[in-house]
Amino acid sequence: MQRVADVIAAGQQDGSVMRMPPNALARLIIGMSTEVVRWFDAGAGLSIEEMADYVAQVAINGVRADPPLAS
Structure with a gap:
């Protein structure tokens, strides 16, 4: 788990996470x-x-549609 957390922290540092x-x-x-x-x-x-x-x-992008889906 720590390796995944380290990758996430690095992404947070560069603004991508x-x-x-x-x-x-x-x-x-x-x-x-x-x-x-x-x-x-x-x-x-x-x-x-x-x-x-x-x-x-989902792990990388979440569940948000980009652009948002029409309702």
């Missing part, structure tokens, strides 16, 4: 990533590769 305690953000990302195995169902329409890509996108 949001301000939040690095250890907390690292735990959130790691928790999200590791919990997928509890509920992922390969027969439900997504491949493991697609799910891994979605997890990476």
